Every structure is written in C-alpha cells, then in structure tokens.
Amino acid sequence: MAAVNKHAKIILAATKVFAKKGFFNSRISDIAKEAKVADGTIYLYFNNKYDILLSIFEEEVGKIFDKTQQLLSEEEDPRRMLEIFTNQHLRQMKKNKNLAEVIQIELRQTNKVIKNYRNNKFSSYINIIAEIIRKGQKQGVFRPDILPDVAKRAFFGALDEVSRVWNVSLETHYTVDEITHQVLSLFLSGILIENPGKH
Amino acid sequence: MAAVNKHAKIILAATKVFAKKGFFNSRISDIAKEAKVADGTIYLYFNNKYDILLSIFEEEVGKIFDKTQQLLSEEEDPRRMLEIFTNQHLRQMKKNKNLAEVIQIELRQTNKVIKNYRNNKFSSYINIIAEIIRKGQKQGVFRPDILPDVAKRAFFGALDEVSRVWNVSLETHYTVDEITHQVLSLFLSGILIENPGKH
Amino acid sequence: MAAVNKHAKIILAATKVFAKKGFFNSRISDIAKEAKVADGTIYLYFNNKYDILLSIFEEEVGKIFDKTQQLLSEEEDPRRMLEIFTNQHLRQMKKNKNLAEVIQIELRQTNKVIKNYRNNKFSSYINIIAEIIRKGQKQGVFRPDILPDVAKRAFFGALDEVSRVWNVSLETHYTVDEITHQVLSLFLSGILIENPGKH
Amino acid sequence: MAAVNKHAKIILAATKVFAKKGFFNSRISDIAKEAKVADGTIYLYFNNKYDILLSIFEEEVGKIFDKTQQLLSEEEDPRRMLEIFTNQHLRQMKKNKNLAEVIQIELRQTNKVIKNYRNNKFSSYINIIAEIIRKGQKQGVFRPDILPDVAKRAFFGALDEVSRVWNVSLETHYTVDEITHQVLSLFLSGILIENPGKH
DNA sequence: CATGAATGAGCGTTCATTCAT
DNA sequence: AATGAATGAACGCTCATTCAT
Secondary structure (H helix, E strand, O other): OOHHHHHHHHHHHHHHHHHHHOOOOOOHHHHHHHHOOOHHHHHHHOOOHHHHHHHHHHHHHHHHHHHHHHHHOOOOOHHHHHHHHHHHHHHHHHHOHHHHHHHHHHOOOOOOOOOOOOOOHHHHHHHHHHHHHHHHHHHOOEOOOOOHHHHHHHHHHHHHHHHHHHHHOOOOOOOHHHHHHHHHHHHHHOOEOOOOOOO | OOHHHHHHHHHHHHHHHHHHHOOOOOOHHHHHHHHOOOHHHHHHHOOOHHHHHHHHHHHHHHHHHHHHHHHHOOOOOHHHHHHHHHHHHHHHHHHOHHHHHHHHHHOOOOOOOOOOOOOOHHHHHHHHHHHHHHHHHHHOOEOOOOOHHHHHHHHHHHHHHHHHHHHHOOOOOOOHHHHHHHHHHHHHHOOEOOOOOOO | OOHHHHHHHHHHHHHHHHHHHOOOOOOHHHHHHHHOOOHHHHHHHOOOHHHHHHHHHHHHHHHHHHHHHHHHHOOOOHHHHHHHHHHHHHHHHHHOHHHHHHHHHHOOOOOOOOOOOOOOHHHHHHHHHHHHHHHHHHHOOEOOOOOHHHHHHHHHHHHHHHHHHHHHOOOOOOOHHHHHHHHHHHHHHOOEOOOOOOO | OOHHHHHHHHHHHHHHHHHHHOOOOOOHHHHHHHHOOOHHHHHHHOOOHHHHHHHHHHHHHHHHHHHHHHHHOOOOOHHHHHHHHHHHHHHHHHHOHHHHHHHHHHOOOOOOOOOOOOOOHHHHHHHHHHHHHHHHHHHOOEOOOOOHHHHHHHHHHHHHHHHHHHHHOOOOOOOHHHHHHHHHHHHHHOOEOOOOOOO
16 A cells, blocks of 8 residues: 555544544544554654644645645636635535534634634635635725725625535535525625615 | 632633633633632633533623623614624724634534523524514515525624634734624625625 | 530530531531531531541440440340340431441541551440450350450441441341341351351 | 563462452552563553452462362262362462462452352352262261251351461461361361261 | 655643632 | 541553654
8 A cells, every 4th residue: 555545544543533623522543543544653653643644734725735736727717716616615525524614613613723724725715705806806896994804804705604504514405506605796796785885 | 809709800810721721721710820820710600511511601791692682772773783883893802802712613513512602691682683684674675585594694604714813813903893894894784796696 | 505515515516517528528517517507616616527436426426335334234144144135225326327337438538547446445345245245255155266366346347238228228128137047047046057067 | 571470470470369358458569569671561451450250260260169179079978078178278368378368358258249159160169069978868878867068168168267277377277187087087087976867 | 867665843632629608 | 535527649441643664
C-alpha cells in the first residue's frame, strides 16, 4: 500500500470520526481503527492529533475551494456567481456531511490557533464571497453601500447555519435547490415585499 | 457569602474560562481559581463539568431571551422588530464577549446532546426570529414565499458569524450600529440594486 | 436531646451504615443522615471516621462480652458453658445483623491497627472460650492435649463463618438452636461415629 | 516481556499490596510500582481496580482448588481426605501469606458482589469439604446427623481463623503439622474426653 | 515502513474534615 | 452544642505519544 493511500485513508477516517464524536471526544485509536492502521502509524503521517484536524481543513477545504474557483471561472454575472457558490457549498455540505460537521464544529473551537483564519484555505474560501460582491459593485448590480467583508461573513454564516440542520436534526425536508433559492433570494432581494427605499 | 452568589460567581468564571480556552481545554481548577472557590465547591452547585456549560446556556441565553422579548413586546412593526432583535443581539454579544464565545463555540460541539436545540431556551430565542417573520407575512410586509424556519437560521447564522469577529480578530472596526444596519439592510432589501423580479 | 443520646444515635447509625455498605464505602454524610445529625456534629463525638469503627467494636462487643460473662457466671459445667456461649453468640449475631456484619467484615480489614486484637474487648471476648476450655481441662472433662489458644480461634472462626450466612445468602433456613446444636456437637464430640483412639 | 508475564507480575504485586494495606487502602500506583510497570499498563490487563481483586480470587483460589483436588483424587478414606485438605490449606496459607490475607480480608468486604460466593472458584473450594463429609456419611464413618453445608462452613471458618494468626500476630509458634493435628482432632473426635452420648 | 504494548502526565470528581455562624 | 457550606488533598482512570521489535 502506497504511502499516499495511508495518508488519505487516515484523513478520511479522521473526518468521519471527528464528525461523529467531535475533535475532543475522538480518540487516536478510534481513527486508527477506522483507518485500519495501527495507532503508531498515524504518527508517521501526522505530527499530532491536532495536526490531523488542521490537515483536514487545509486539504479538504482546499479541494472545495479549487472546485468552486473552477466553477466560477467561466461565469461573469455576479448574481449567477453567488448562486453557483451557494448551490455548490450547500451541495458539498450535504454530500460530505462528515466534512460539514468538522468545518462547522471544529471551526469554532480548539485552541484559537486556527480561529484567526486569515492566510489559510478557509479564509481564501470565504473571501470568494467578498470578491463576488466587489465584482458586482464594480458592475453596478450590487449596492455600493454593502461592506464586502461584513457581507461575506453574514452570507457564509447564513449558509453554515442553514446547512447544519442536515447533520443534526430531521426537521427539514427541503432539497438543496430549495434552500439555495431561499437563501439566495433573501440575500439578493431581501425579505421586504416593497423596497421603496432602494435606488 | 450567600449561595446564590457562589452560583453566579461560578457561572461567571466558567463563562470567562470557557470563552478563553474552550470547553475541553478548560480545567475545573481553572474555573475554581477564576471564581476564587475551591474545586470541590463547584460540585456543590453543579453536577459535573458539562452541567456548568448547560447552565450557562440555559441561564444566560434565558436572560437575553427575556430581555429581547421585553423589548419587542411594545413593537408591532415587523421591520422594526427585526431591527430591534438584530441590534439587541449584536449589542449583547459585544457587551458580553465571553458569553458570545461560549454560545458560538460550544453550541457546535460537545456530545450532540444540546445540538438538537429544540425544547430549550436557545431554541426559543431563535424562534423569535421565525415569529417576527410570520407576523410580517401576515401583515403583508414580508414576502410570503420565505420559509420562516429556514430564514430564522440564515438570519441567526449571519448575526452569529458577523459577531464572532469581535472576539477573534481585530479586522473590524465597525460599530454595533453600523453592523446592525448592514445586516438588517441585507436581509430586508437584499444586495441587488434593482429587484425587478419582486412581487 | 442529651449528648449521651447523640453519641448512641451515631453509633447505631454507623453500625447500620457500615453493615450495609462496608467501612470504606460508607460516607460520613451517610452516617450523619442516618443519625439525623449534621456531618460536623459527628466530629464532636468522634475524632475521625475510623474512631467510629473502633468505638463500635469496643462498645458493642463490650456489651456482648458483659452479657455473656453474666450468663456464664452462674454456670460451672464447661460443656454447658460452651453451649451457652455458642447459643448466645449466634443469637446476638442473628438479632443484631448489622453488628455481626461489622464484626465479620471490618475485623479483617482497615489498617491493621485493630487486627492485632489483644488488649481490647474483642480479644477478651474470644478469650472467654479459652477460659472455658481451660476450666474443662482442669475438671477433667476436656481433653488435655487440646491447646486452648488454638481451639478458641477454631471455635470462634467456626461460629463466625456459620453466622455469616445469615447476612449474605438465603441458603440456610436453620434456626439458631439447630445451628447451635450442630456446631456444639461437632466441637464436643467430633464428626466420627466411633472414637476408639480417644484417651 | 511477554504479556503473560505482565499479567502475572501485576497479580503478584497486587496480592502483595492488598495483603499489606487492604484493598481500599491500596493505590493503583502502589501496585504499579510494586510490579514495576506504569500505572496505565495495569489497565491493559484489568478493567479496574476491583477486577484485579476478583482476578486474584479466581485465579489463585483456582490454583489451590486444582492442587487440592489432585491431592485428594488418590484418597478414598474421608478421614484422610479431611486431613489432607486441612494440611494442604494451612500449608498454602502459610506459604502464600499474601494470598491468605487477601482471601481472609477481602472475602468479607467490598461491595457484596462476591460475598455470595456461590458459582465461583471459592465456592467450589469450600464445597470440597461438604463432599468429603457426604462421602464419609455414605461410608458410615461420619455421623449422619451432621449437616454438610453447615459443617463445611464451621470447618472452613475454623481453618481460616486459625491461619489468620500467621499474618497478624506473633503469638503462635506452632508448626503447620501441629495446627493440622489440633484442628483435625477437634473436628474428628471433639473436645470431650468421653462421648457417651454418641450414636 | 508498520506495529501496538507500554508509558505517565494529567484531570474530573469525591469526601473526610474544618470552622464561621 | 450544632450546623452544613466550604475546603483541597487525593486517586482511579484515560489516552496522546513513544519506541522496541
């Protein structure tokens, strides 16, 4: 078995285990068992437990980032770009629930090292939103008074919280497309029926 | 020192410690030291470490819930109500950064017991948003196609993610009122300059 | 309530609690609750937890010792004296099962201070048996080759083990008088049908 | 070092420590130090502290049981069998004083789980006595009015109490053979010089 | 490279004892 | 004398990490 496979197997197993039990409640032995390797083997590929978590972020979020960038590269309309981002994000989160859990849960915890997520893949990922907004403002289709760095957080927070429900409760039966439409519609047009103050 | 004070002191200390280090990285002895009581004293007021976390949620979120309800009780306009909720939430999170951290961080982790947060104070708090939306739909000022149970999550997620930045990074220098305006404006009117597709 | 009563109440409660849970598994608060006094009150009457155990021994065993001495004082026949001792012991153990437990269980444990039970009430109690044997040997009714200090232990051990069953299992349905007869008969006449080797 | 050795080393160390300090006064770290392993290593071989105690019982008592059975297998005379049992038991208790302590002390305590010692090795061991008695009764050499289930306890209790002295006090200087003779003689022929009431 | 037995630092929790009231 | 809230030392057990094989 090639080394690259072991690495991937451990990442996959750790994602599954972290998602199920949370980072702190997960044991190295749990991950080892799930990956079908010995406990010690994990330390041939990762420095420590926390390093596994970081690797998941960087690698898995990196994949989503790349995929999203690629999807957006052929699009020029900021409205469509936002739709693509939304749909792609929710779709990924639904497809890869384990990763969704890890992002959602672990993003907010551990020892603050990772929280200040500038200069990492996750930060880049979120900044895609800000870039789309800026592009729309340049094109004159998005309101110029919107602050991209505030709006990117609001938008990501909304997506994140909405998609959490997939892993936690059974209360929702909406499809990805329905949720995409709801959230996108909210952000694009707002909740008001009439927007007399708009211009 | 009256018992009620000890309880409050421990809650306060635990909130501070949890916010600083995260639940799992916090030690009972850290909380005891912060509260200036003996380790054992904590167990006179709480069943175990996790019980402290739950108590913070129920008690502190309960206070915010009550305060918010009171502020909203005199208002009839759903748009104003949403503004009041937003401003009040962001103001509380900025004022009580430790509690904000605990809510934001701990809400997503621990052993899934509290994650399914129906039937608790937190659930009630979030449902305020859904109620405001339903009221606005009845009054005909909010779009009827918006799903209140999806929108409440999107809205809370946006607020939550936006306010996180206060505790984590230094990147933002916006005031509460500016952020309130940004987020509210986004939700009410959307990001589009023109909304030809509306109604 | 007079102090003497508190002392007695605590002894009684402790005997009950120790019997039920064993010395190490018993909590001071258990005893306090059983005695209906505050935890701290116990320390007005006893130096520490272990002191309670010692007091039970000295006081309760002392009572049995006195009672037994009194019953034996009017008897001159060593055979009858042994019967009286046996019957009295088994009767007490059956009547006061809690004390029986404490004697049986706690006699063999704790920190060896008490185990070397010379110079205490329990030692005196066991020595009654040796005295009876010596008396019988002097009178020429008991075999002179029997060593009283060995036989006293064998006899007490037999009684102790036999009576344990009352507190632990349900396997026996024999009455005190039946058990008395069995044990006494064994010790007096042995298990052999014929004793040609005697004298 | 083979696993079987670690297991045995810990059993040996625990027996020693329990004998010296008693179960509740013994620390896992005491056992670990005595066995020259790390604290955590103990938990690779035993579930918890109490499990160590149970294992000592089952394993060590099992060995004595097997040895005794083997010694008795070639003997047909119940009188000789009783002598063999007695001698063998006392010899083992003198040889393995630590185990003797553990049996004597711990048998009567802990949380009553093992006290009802049917269906375990210890129960089997004691029942050897009852079987010998029944055999003697069938052969017509032991009195038929003796109840084997009462006598087995009386006999074991006598042996147990007599052998305790070896670990606790210095008062006795008798050899195993002397004690064997005393106890056996007592049980076979009784203490009376004449047994006119027999048969 | 891979293993998994062994390690031992670390922590949540308990509870005998104290002492201010 | 009596109380019971408060204390804090102590311990069973866990688990990330190491290393001999």
